[in-house]
Amino acid sequence: MRLPSRRLLALALASAIAAPAWAQTAQEPPLAVPAFGTPTAPSPGSFVVSDIRIDGAQRVSAGTVLTYLPIERGDTVDSAKVGDAIRALYKTGFFEDVRLDRQGDILVVTVSERPAINKLTLTGNKDLKTEDLTKNLKDIGIAEGETFDRLSLDRVTQELKRAYNNRGKYNAEINPTVTQLDRNRVDVTIAIKEGKAAKIRHVNLIGNETYTEKDITDSWESKEHNWLSWYRRDDQYSREKLSGDLEKLNNYYLDRGYVDFSVDSTQVSISPDKRDMFLTAGITEGEIYKISDVNISGDTVLPRENIERLVFVKKGQIFSRRLLEATSDGITMTLSNIGYAFAKVNPIPTVDRTGRTVAINLQVVPGPRVNVRQIVFKGNSRTSDEVLRREMRQFEGTWYSQAAIDRSKVRLQQLGYFETVDVETPAVPGTSDQVDVVYTVKETTSGSFTFGLGYSQLSGLTTSVQLSQNNFLGRGNQVSVEASRSNYLQRYAFSFRNPYFTDEGMSLGYNLSWREFDYSDFNTASYSTTNAAAQAVLGIPLTEFDSVSLMFGIDSNEILTSGGTPQSIVDYIDAIGNRTFHAWRTELGWARDTRNDYFMPTRGTYQRLSAEITLPGSTVEYYKLNYEFSKYWSLSPALVLRTGAELGYGDSYGSDTTRDLCWITVPATSTTLAYNKSVDCGSNPTANRRTVTASGLPFFENFYAGGTRSVRGFRDNTLGPRAYDTYYTNGQPLGGSVKTTGSIELIFPKLFDSRAARVSAFLDFGNVFDGTKNFDANELRASAGVALLWRAPVGPISISYAFPLRKEEGDEIERLQFTFGGGF
Known part of the structure; x- marks a missing residue:
């Protein structure tokens, strides 16, 4: 290599630099030996520096060179000081070559600077992120603008190989390339060929007589290649994973009383092509030990009986390290919750190998209260x-x-x-x-200002302008202003919520909205509504996890029918005698939330129970009950189980409304044709008489099921009762007053290296029914499939593909469903 040879040459020059120049000094008449205590004259082969000249410096200033040079004007220089000076300048890392010469009494320092790194390029790296690699390379000194050092580049190559070896990629190739540029610059390119990770083909335990190899290795991270390895990547060998698995092996036996258990040997073999790994461990099980005594010593702080209640290990039990650690952690946590942050519990075992027993002394060391x-x-x-x-x-x-x-x-x-x-x-x-x-x-993004487009199979093209901020001005308030339009909806809304209206955590919010809704484009019965509403919502925390909410609002809802509107809806409106429904409504809700995360929970439960009622004096008096439930189970770091259900029920209260109506013909005018009109019969003929009744939950408040937010695989809102007539031979979905839906979902949070996306496999089931008397479990529909939820920068995206498992003739199937621009 060029650099070591230059260093040897420089050191050789350091020892020989006195040859021609120093000889001139030797020819000069020697100075008289001074008296004791006065300065001595230069010895032959040395000289006193009168000046120092720096040659060859470009980016590094002459002043910087002089700063690191251990020689100043007036110093006496000999071969030893020359060697020290060369080593000092090399140590700076700025120079590739250093030479010292003498011109008379002038010391000439000639340097050849190392080139500067103009551009650093990494290619081929997938397992190791570019930003992480760039940061680590900068710590070593390989970064754009830094001085290039070939030795540092060699070190980088070795470190990268070691990093990939730790990931089981023994075929990884690291090829650095240095391209010389003008003005003493270089481009550095590090080309990486990661190769494929070596797969664990066989794991073998020798000496296990009591337990099967399958039971012992079930919790290991290092597993033999299997059909799920593409996702779990548990067949990829790494030294860290194996160390952790051997610790699990030790714990497995200690948890079952094998105090003398030992791992006698471990062997890792690799195939000649470095693609297959073989792991072998030799163990000695030993005998089972029982606990002979449990004692608590030290300063327990709390009454001893309180500490004893936290002890899980009991006399006569089989020794268990897991229970012993749980006891120590429980005591430590209890003390840490009352201020003893550095509390420790030292379990001191006394082993009787003759009787195969262990006596445990739990020594409590609380430390200072913090x-x-x-x-x-x-x-x-x-x-x-x-x-x-x-x-x-x-x-x-x-x-x-x-x-x-x-x-x-x-x-x-x-x-x-x-x-x-x-x-x-x-x-x-x-x-x-x-x-x-x-x-x-x-x-992360807690709000957005959006002017754009959305699309879903249900609503078609959606245009919207929306300002939504869950953390308005950084004060934690929620504000939303919206104007949107789609095939079936035109909506304008404003909402505001202050989650800390009082210091105690009481929240207060307001909602204002106006909308025109065409249900015929909503996969439901053919009618439309114009609705205006105003609401105030109060939230009160009860406990750390529980809260109640109280809503009070007023609204007006105008119903417009058409020739295709189902007769049951027309009859309901005629029975009320008014197409505009006014309501004073209130809602009382209770919620409990123990989930550990807002976006991607992995454990915890969410429940919400609400009761909504329209107050006396409203056009229609009714109530609705709704219950939501979700529970998350963390099965492993790579797998989360979610179970969920939603139940809904609604009905009217008070007496039903019944009217006798007759058809009359309104004569034609100059601007209208003759038409039939339904009026109270009174003294009219009874030939065209009909009786209509309004009872139960109003049709415009019915529950719906089917689609991306309930039972996937079925078209949105199409499950449940239907109305059949000559206009719609396949029937129009009416919804129902009873809703029963549920879901079991396996979530794979590690499939994407992002908290904004997740993939899941699901099983959905449910339906809606017209009253509790018509509920029939045999009518429940079910589907299974996979789903992708992505909180993209342009808006949330939901995609699912489902196979209906339980369906009936006439059901509207839609396997691929997606929404873009709507909420999850």
């Missing part, structure tokens, strides 16, 4: 500290509580303003009883 000095927020550039601080359950100046700190983190995640929330509790310097609590957040 106070929280201050709570700090980082990363919230748009959101004010006040919005975050009001979600805190840990307060400044109070005793440390791990449970309160963790709950505060969850509440921040539930706001929906942040992509990630991390918390640290650094100790206050110089103290042993104070900590700070630091929450670091990464903000």
